[in-house]
Amino acid sequence: MTDDALRQRLLALRTEIEAHNHRYYVLDDPSVSDAHYDRLMADLQAIEHDHPDWVTPDSPTQRVGAAPAGHFAPVRHAVRMLSLGNAFEDQDILAFDERVTGILLESGLLTPTGQVDQADGPQHELFPAPGAGKQPAHGVAYVAEYKFDGLAVSLRYEQGRLTQAATRGDGSEGEDITANIRTLRSVPLRLHGDAAPAVLEVRGEVLMARADFARLNEQQLARREKPFVNPRNAAAGSLRQLDPQVTAQRPLRFYAYGWGQIQDAAGHDLRPRATQAAMLDWLAGFGFAVSPGRQHCRGAAELLRFYAAVGAARASLPYDIDGVVYKVDDLRAQEVLGFVARAPRFAIAHKFPAQEETTRLLGIDVQVGRTGALTPVARLQPVFVGGVTVTNATLHNEDEIHRKDVRIGDTVIVRRAGDVIPEVVGPVLELRPADALPFDLLAVCPVCPVCGSAIERLEGEAITRCTGGLFCPAQRKQTLWHAASRKALDIDGLGDKLIEQLVDGGRVSTLADLYGLGELELSTYPRMGQKSAQNLVQAIDQSRRPPLSRLLYALGIRHVGDTTARDVARHFGSMQAIMDASEDDLLQVPDVGPVVAASIRRFFAEAHNREVVAALQAAGVEPQADVAPAGAKPLAGKTLVLTGTMPTLTRDEATRRILAAGGKVSGSVSRKTAWVVAGDEAGSKLAKAEELGVPVLDEAGLLALLSG
Structure with a gap:
């Protein structure tokens, strides 16, 4: 056979094998026997063995796994991976639907008669009025689907080819698991068809079917190895293997349920379809499996009927689910509804009873x-x-x-x-x-069971607390563990066992003491060899210049989570400014209320807490401002809303620049909005701004604001 003929045979084999993979792993409808599939794969492997220069990364033979990785590198998500709010009772869903309907009516996207604003494209029935003849179902249109019990991941495709895969992580930053994801036959290495955008991020769930899980455990037992506890743990453990060849042997599947960044060749953000359902169909056209149980529903009553039907059929499904998810179907409505903290307003997870x-x-x-x-x-x-x-x-x-x-x-x-x-x-x-x-409790613990300090319960609180503070070893241990955690200083290798040994031995009493640890000393602790000690010291050194928000979060101030820490750090710009801030000053930070402000003020009013910060500074810890100090921010304290497509700035780039200038970006227009930035094809948000008298800017106006 000539080289040209052999190359044509190679391409034909790849196409046929990928088609069989799609039918088996995505459509669940195999068309050939395993033996026939194995013969095709053997033929392809033989050709690639004889012609190694013909091997490409998207060949079906490349799913066997690459060389083991030393660690998982961090990946910054271009668009945050948000979690969902949870609902457990029918009343929660009724309240969710009422909130959604109210916001959409207030925005003008819906009217009391059910007419839909058409300024942003073709009409989509979100809240249809009664029609002639058969009465249609009424209410906002939703897409309801299964809530898979697996591991959330994001897949990034550039020019139609898989370039990166990452775990959700904390929503902003995950771990690079590209080599492992490439082994999943339900994940296309190259998008099907010719209409793929320049950049496409696909979000979904990696899971293990119950039958596959049972077979995997049979194999574990046959090898006299410990069986896995449940499919979710098996899937999560398989996906986070440092050796992708192990992952390749595990029967994992991927189901797409959403998307992140989508851009054309010019870097402009795209919205290829107008509804959630149409977007899922669009993703399916590229070769992805999507939730097979999804259904259109209108209003809360239909959502609850879907929930009951899925709950009744739950035991017979081929995979584990722990609830269902409801998402507003119309994407314009999703933009209007926007987000709160880490969750979208337009979606909710309805969990099954525990x-x-x-x-x-x-x-x-x-x-x-x-x-x-x-x-x-x-x-x-x-x-x-x-x-x-x-x-x-x-x-x-x-x-x-x-x-x-x-x-x-x-x-x-x-x-x-x-x-x-x-x-x-x-x-x-x-x-x-x-x-x-x-x-x-008082009979069992008249004093703190760890340090013997007095205990107290403040009026209006349900919690009894030890008053020992950093004097209490239990609080020291927990504080150090919290400070070393990933969302704080991210000191890899400083686990709870080692912290316990360091505190119990009197070597570490405060966070600053960590920065005096050396390799020789650490190597004397159990399970701490020379290499582990060296890596830990390196990780501690790398944490000496943390973002200010991470250091603030690491201090363990009550009521201050990572999101609040970020808002406070961006507002004040330095640790000294935060320490000196009054409660009134703190209340100027968006989303900081009286409880949080009082808690921060009480923390820094304690001399020993200021001593901790001073000791950290003496140890060489220099926090870096997340953004410029508040006084240098032209948009400090201002809320902006973006709508439409701007000539040069993408939505993400505009958002980043507004945040860097001290502003906030909201998904909906209100009387508190400082400016609405409108580009081409601006829709209901522009109309709402004009109705409320909110100033409207174009891209040039925004750039002028950003420049001060």
Whole structure:
């Protein structure tokens, strides 16, 4: 066979094998036997073996896995991967639908008669008026689909080829798992068809079907290896293998449910379709599996019917789901609804009831958290619930124990849902023994069980706390663990066991003490060889110049999460400015209320907390401002809304520049909006701005604002 003929044979084999992969892994409809498929693959491997220069990254033979990686590199998401708000009761869904309808009516996108604003493109029935003849269903149109119980990932395609894959991580930054994702036969290495955009990020879930999970565990047992607990853990563990060849042997599948960045060759953001449903069909056309159980619903009543139907069929599905997801179908409406914190307003997850089992409450221990909170923890007779064996469960606080009337010796109901910490729901009263003992926190712990300091419970709070602060070893350990965590200083290798040894040995009392640790000293600790010690010291050194927001979050101030820390850091620009800020100053930060402001002020009013910051500075820790100080920000405290397509700036670039200038970007127009920036094909947001008298700028006006 000539080289030309052989090359044509190679291309034909690749096309045929990928078609079989698509039918088997995406459509669940195989058309050939395994033996026939294996012969095709063997023929392709033989040709590529003889002609290694013909091998391309998107060949089906390249799914066997690359060389093992030393670690997972960080990946910054071009568009944040947001999580969803959860609903558990029917009333939650009724309230969600009411909020969505109200906002859309207020925005002008919908009118009380059901007419839809058409300034932004063709009409889509979001809230249709009654028609002649058969009455249509009324209400906002949603797409309802399964909530897969797997691992969320993002796949980036450039010029139609897979270039990067990443985990969700914290939503802004994940881990690079490209080599592992390439081994999944349900993931196209090259998008099908010729209409792919220049950049396409596909979001979805990696999971393992129940039948595949059962076969995998049979293989584990045959090799005398430990079986996996449940499909989700098996999928997550398989996807995070440093050796992609291990991942290649695991039966993982990918289902697409959304998208991130989509751009044309000129770098302009695209919206190829007008609705959520049409976008999913568009993704399916590129070769992706999408949720097979998705359905159009109108209004809350149809959403609840879908939920009940899926719940009844849940046990017969080929994969695990832990609920359903509802998303407003019209993409213009999604833009109007916008986002709150880390979740979109236009979508919600309706979770199935948590799995529950009964077991015996053997005792109640008290743990001391990093903020000094004393938390009662149930010690249980081991019980298998929600896919894991549970021996401990939270009791939240003493008031909850009394409210539920839980006593030591009771048979109790234990609930666990997904990754949520197991909790004791309540006792089975008819099984209560005569000697069951009520719990009294003050009798068990008249002082802190760790350091012996006094305990207190402030008026209006449900939590009892140790007053020992950093003097308390338990708080030291938890504070150090929190500070070293990924969202804080991200000190890789500083685990809870080592922290415990460092604190118990008296070597580390404050965060600043970490920066005095050396390789020789660390290598003397158990399971800390020379290489591990060297890597840890390097990680500690790399944390000496953290973003200000991460250092602020690392201090463990009550009520200050990573999002609040970022807002405060961007507003003040330096640690000294934050430390000197009054409560009134702190209240000027968007989304910071009286409770958070008081908590930050109390923290820095304590001399020992200021000493911690001073010690960190003396140890060479120099936080870097997330953005320029507030005084240098031309848009400080201003909220802007973007609509339409601008001549040169993409939506993402405009957002980044506004944030860097101290402003905020909102998805909806209100009387608090400072400016609306309108480009071509601006829709309902422009109309709303004109209605409310909000100033409207074009791109040139925005650039003038940014320049001060």
